[in-house]
Amino acid sequence: MNKILVFDASSVISLATNGLLDVLRELRKMYKGRFVISEVIRKELVDVPFNTKKYKLEAMQVSRLIDDGVLEVIKVNDFKNTLDFVNGIFSLKGRPMQLLHSGEIEDLLIYQQLCAEGFVVDERTMRLFLEDISEMHQLLERKLHKRIDFDRRRAKEFQKRFTGISVLRSCELMAVAYEKGLLADNFSERFGKEEQIDALMWGLRLRGCAVSTDEIDMFKKLVKKH
Amino acid sequence: MYFIRYFMDKEVRDNIIRILDEGYKAIQDDDALKLRMLSDNTIHDASTKQDNYSISVAVIMFSLHKLFSRISFRTYPNWHMFVEKVLGLLKAMKISLEQDRMKSFDLSVKEFFSLVDRVAGKLKFYIKEVIDTAKISKGSRLYEHGVSLSKTADLLGVSAYELMSYIGKTGIADVDAPLKNTVRKRLSFTRGLFV
Numbered sequence: 001m002n003k004i005l006v007f008d009a010s011s012v013i014s015l016a017t018n019g020l021l022d023v024l025r026e027l028r029k030m031y032k033g034r035f036v037i038s039e040v041i042r043k044e045l046v047d048v049p050f051n052t053k054k055y056k057l058e059a060m061q062v063s064r065l066i067d068d069g070v071l072e073v074i075k076v077n078d079f080k081n082t083l084d085f086v087n088g089i090f091s092l093k094g095r096p097m098q099l100l101h102s103g104e105i106e107d108l109l110i111y112q113q114l115c116a117e118g119f120v121v122d123e124r125t126m127r128l129f130l131e132d133i134s135e136m137h138q139l140l141e142r143k144l145h146k147r148i149d150f151d152r153r154r155a156k157e158f159q160k161r162f163t164g165i166s167v168l169r170s171c172e173l174m175a176v177a178y179e180k181g182l183l184a185d186n187f188s189e190r191f192g193k194e195e196q197i198d199a200l201m202w203g204l205r206l207r208g209c210a211v212s213t214d215e216i217d218m219f220k221k222l223v224k225k226h
Numbered sequence: 227m228y229f230i231r232y233f234m235d236k237e238v239r240d241n242i243i244r245i246l247d248e249g250y251k252a253i254q255d256d257d258a259l260k261l262r263m264l265s266d267n268t269i270h271d272a273s274t275k276q277d278n279y280s281i282s283v284a285v286i287m288f289s290l291h292k293l294f295s296r297i298s299f300r301t302y303p304n305w306h307m308f309v310e311k312v313l314g315l316l317k318a319m320k321i322s323l324e325q326d327r328m329k330s331f332d333l334s335v336k337e338f339f340s341l342v343d344r345v346a347g348k349l350k351f352y353i354k355e356v357i358d359t360a361k362i363s364k365g366s367r368l369y370e371h372g373v374s375l376s377k378t379a380d381l382l383g384v385s386a387y388e389l390m391s392y393i394g395k396t397g398i399a400d401v402d403a404p405l406k407n408t409v410r411k412r413l414s415f416t417r418g419l420f421v
Contacts, residue, residue, distance in 0.1 A: 010386070017390070048385045049386075052388075059387075098276045099373050101374055101380055104376055118416075118419060123375035125373065125375070140372045143370065144270065168415060172412050173416060175413055175416070179417070205394060208393050209399075210398070215409045222409060223413075
């Protein structure tokens with residue numbers, strides 16, 4: 001296992017839209033390892049929003065992190081077979097459901113190739129694939145009200161191939177940053193720890209991090225005052 | 227969002243023809259609610275098959291629902307011309323599909339999304355806003371149905387930033403089943419990374 005964290009687009013977006021990229025920069029120094037993203041994820045984080053006015057500033061800020069080496073971009077070859085393989089796990093009437101994107105698959109392959117120790121993902125689908133693929137199956141059937149074919153052999157092979165991937169979210173990263181005092185300048189001392197954690201977690205949640213209200217309540221109890 | 231593929235599943239095609247037909251009638255009957263129902267109906271197909279045509283038609287129906295819900299739009303001088311053009315395009319899309327002319331269908335879809343460029347005045351701004359919002363709104367439904375964030379953004383041609391901001395304001399994070407991995411376990415793992 002190497003001192004490497006792989007980031008999905010969703011986790012970087014949650015931090016960028018909350019103005020927390022500087023905290024990520026400080027966390028990277030403290031980590032004494034590498035923070036990496038795939039080339040497709042870089043495009044999603046920088047190139048696509050750069051052409052819009054709404055998120056151009058965030059794109060510029062993420063680009064600066066890349067320029068400074070805080071986020072390292074890794075190129076992956078031959079992700080197509082894995083993408084087709086993973087997107088073949090669920091199908092409807094014999095037609096594979098294309099649930100995951102090439103960027104997410106590239107991240108998985110980077111994790112594997114570099115023997116990383118953590119995968120930072122804020123969005124739900126990728127996390128369910130890695131942590132509870134049967135639940136993913138149930139979710140699809142529940143949401144689509146249709147019988148979804150589940151290729152168990154393929155799912156087993158996927159789990160075997162990507163076993164032991166440790167998933168975390170931007171909210172756990174920021175909770176640790178808080179405990180380390182990296183967010184001290186962001187909060188008024190007039191508010192207590194619980195209010196500060198509440199503000200932090202709801203900020204992340206409202207900008208897309210998949211963290212439930214119950215989980216936010218847990219964070220308020222578990223996170224220690226710096 | 228709309229791109230040339232020139233192949234469509236028969237089931238999808240029949241459904242889109244029905245949606246376009248009912249959408250045409252809904253506009254004539256001034257039934258904005260029906261347009262929304264048609265959009266919801268189509269996004270279901272889009273989730274299961276990630277079919278770009280269904281996604282485009284769902285966005286078109288949702289945009290029309292929003293536009294026809296606002297009575298004030300009808301006072302704009304270009305409104306009637308806009309409605310006539312929309313009706314013409316929906317008819318053209320339907321005929322193209324019935325005759326299996328996919329290229330022509332694709333062109334009509336593109337024309338709908340570029341219609342905004344040919345509308346003058348304030349209406350242009352509103353229509354653009356409605357179409358952009360419709361894409362994000364329909365995207366959040368795809369995500370809710372299990373399609374990943376990046377895949378959804380890619381399918382709809384929107385930025386993942388916009389999609390995340392919208393998703394964050396919905397209740398999706400609370401409604402869906404909690405993950406097995408508890409906060410305690412994940413937090414403890416993360417603390418371990420920074421010792």
